Amino acid sequence: MIPVIISGGPGSRLWPVSRSARPKQFTKLPSMSQTLFKETIGRVSDKKIFDDPIVICNVEHRFLVAEQLRELDVASQLILEPFGKSTAPAVALAAMTAIEKTNFKDKLLLVLPSDHQILDKCALDLAIKHAADLAMNGKLVTFGIAARTPETGFGYLQKGVPLSEQGFEVEKFIEKPDKRDAEKYALDDNFFWNSGMFVFSSDTYLSELARFAPLMTSACHKVFASLEQTDDFKHIDAGIFEGCPAGSIDYTIMEKTELAAMVPLDAGWSDLGSWQALWEAQKKDENNNAVIGDVVLENVCNSYVQSSRRLVGVVGLENVVIVETSDAVLVADKSNAQAVKKIVDVLSKKNRNEVKASQKETRPWGSFETLFSGDGYKVKRIEVMPGGALSLQSHKYREEHWTVLSGSAWVECETEQFSLDCNESTFIPKGSKHRLSNNIDEPLMVIEVQVGEYLEEDDIERFEDAYGRI
Known part of the structure; x- marks a missing residue:
């Protein structure tokens, strides 16, 4: 079969x-x-x-x-x-x-x-x-x-x-x-x-x-x-x-x-197809609440409350769904949880990034997670698996600063090639051809600070790629 x-x-x-x-x-x-x-x-x-x-x-x-x-x-x-x-x-x-x-x-x-x-x-x-x-x-x-x-x-x-x-x-x-x-x-x-x-x-x-x-x-x-x-x-x-x-x-x-x-x-x-279904699948407290993450409740019952990053406090509610992520918060009546899809439809029509991208995204070489973003800057944590390498690429609208948190990075930037160890940094100018690789047998963790007028993922021109993405 x-x-x-x-x-x-x-x-x-x-x-x-x-x-x-x-x-x-x-x-x-x-x-x-x-x-x-x-x-x-x-x-x-x-x-x-x-x-x-x-x-x-x-x-x-x-x-x-x-x-x-x-x-x-x-x-x-x-x-x-x-x-x-x-x-x-x-x-x-x-x-x-x-x-x-x-x-x-x-x-x-x-x-x-x-x-x-x-x-x-x-x-x-x-x-x-x-x-x-x-x-x-x-x-x-x-x-x-x-x-x-x-x-x-x-x-x-x-x-x-x-x-x-x-x-x-x-x-x-x-x-x-x-x-x-x-x-x-x-x-x-x-x-x-x-x-x-x-x-x-x-x-x-x-x-x-x-x-x-x-x-x-x-x-x-x-x-x-x-x-x-x-x-x-x-x-x-x-x-x-x-x-x-x-x-x-x-x-x-x-x-x-x-x-x-x-x-x-x-x-x-x-099918875990709604927050109601996920609430049903969780262990409950004495007030029939499913609580995940850093949550404080006062006079709350029959509810689902999930925090991923920040403290969430809830007072005097029942039969609600509250879900906090780093870039969005959902508050809904649990009995109407199927209608969350309508929120997604509205956000999709407005082309909001919160519908498409999660804060942590997987790539063939590893993953990256957006930690902070604001007007003209974005901070990411990048993890490159052993043997992994980002594409040889350039950006039209942004420059980047890389700092190694753990592991050892191999950096290519225009004609230069060099290694970066823990607590060492480098600067990637706008428009330069560059690549980040991990040539050792342990994961590489890097903090990347992007600065520029446009910071979305489609500002990438690839010249070489080990995973066929050109």
């Missing part, structure tokens, strides 16, 4: 922690020992059951994905989308990749979103086994989560007649219901939340896709034929992909096919 990990979602309902440059699946959320992406990969690490995964992600996240896979020592096929077209085309490309890789059309695929929490792996493994039995008999299988509470943010499915001890036909799929219907479904054992996880064979999936979405299928074949392999990545051609229709697996296939089946899953599942 080949795991197919879908990693393209922006996680906008967990703003301001989740940003488009580093969405929730790549961020270590409170009380979690590792990221949701790493947890997802960990669920399919048993080589007796699973082949190496196929990971589909946005091209902007390729180095985040590659680094987290490297930390887990997991090999994979990475397919890079220039933009999202929802899940149906993404999984079609994964199915074609699986057939090409194994030369076996009936190879089973396990499709998993990378941003779900599942607490009981044993229960998941058992449900996957039941789903695999159905899929080997030509079914397209999804997993249904018992609808414990009325949720208007989830799709639902209704269980049909039994196909096996733990497998059932799907009577019908239901789009996100209104509150009245959601309350009715929560009281009926035949209704389940639609998990967005699937098991089916590559051939069955592609056959049903061709039946119900021939234009999408044709476009996916053209995209697959044009995939460009570079190093660890398969790149999708943006021009060809633009012509591919968009659509989810549910809407494109599952709601129309006679082959839809479901397996109930009771494994402590959550």
Whole structure:
């Protein structure tokens, strides 16, 4: 069985922690020992059951994905989308990749979103086994989560007649219901939340896709034929992909096919898709508050309060979400936490950087974190992994000052080359070609002070780059 990990979602309902440059699946959320992406990969690490995964992600996240896979020592096929077209085309490309890789059309695929929490792996493994039995008999299988509470943010499915001890036909799929219907479904054992996880064979999936979405299928074949392999990545051609229709697996296939089946899953599942969901997943204090970071509460109950850098004090509130980051603060009624996405939409229309970039950003050579910024200056902490090197580059609008905090830096600036050790500094003039490298076996930590009239990341002209970013 080949795991197919879908990693393209922006996680906008967990703003301001989740940003488009580093969405929730790549961020270590409170009380979690590792990221949701790493947890997802960990669920399919048993080589007796699973082949190496196929990971589909946005091209902007390729180095985040590659680094987290490297930390887990997991090999994979990475397919890079220039933009999202929802899940149906993404999984079609994964199915074609699986057939090409194994030369076996009936190879089973396990499709998993990378941003779900599942607490009981044993229960998941058992449900996957039941789903695999159905899929080997030509079914397209999804997993249904018992609808414990009325949720208007989830799709639902209704269980049909039994196909096996733990497998059932799907009577019908239901789009996100209104509150009245959601309350009715929560009281009926035949209704389940639609998990967005699937098991089916590559051939069955592609056959049903061709039946119900021939234009999408044709476009996916053209995209697959044009995939460009570079190093660890398969790149999708943006021009060809633009012509591919968009659509989810549910809407494109599952709601129309006679082959839809479901397996109930009771494994402590959550999509962690809102601050309400994250509050539910946390330990609470005596007043039912989830508290993370430097927080002081007085007469507060049923709330989620998170501080990342500054002290947060809250008095006399209930049922609220308060999330502080270094560049943004969210205050919301917890019962309306799904509407955070509307804030993100407004900020996106205004092209606000707080939607895109997190304070800490990953690069193939390491990472950087913005510590302070103001009119005409910005201060960053840069970490370069052993053997890592920034591109040979120049800036039109800014100059830089580098001070080494730990490790040893190798600096190139125009015709000069020299090393900098701890507590040593250098100046990079505006317009000069320069590069920072780490040639030793320990991490390099540098404070960079930028000064200039324009300090955004697109003020970079690259001349050489070890990671193919020119």
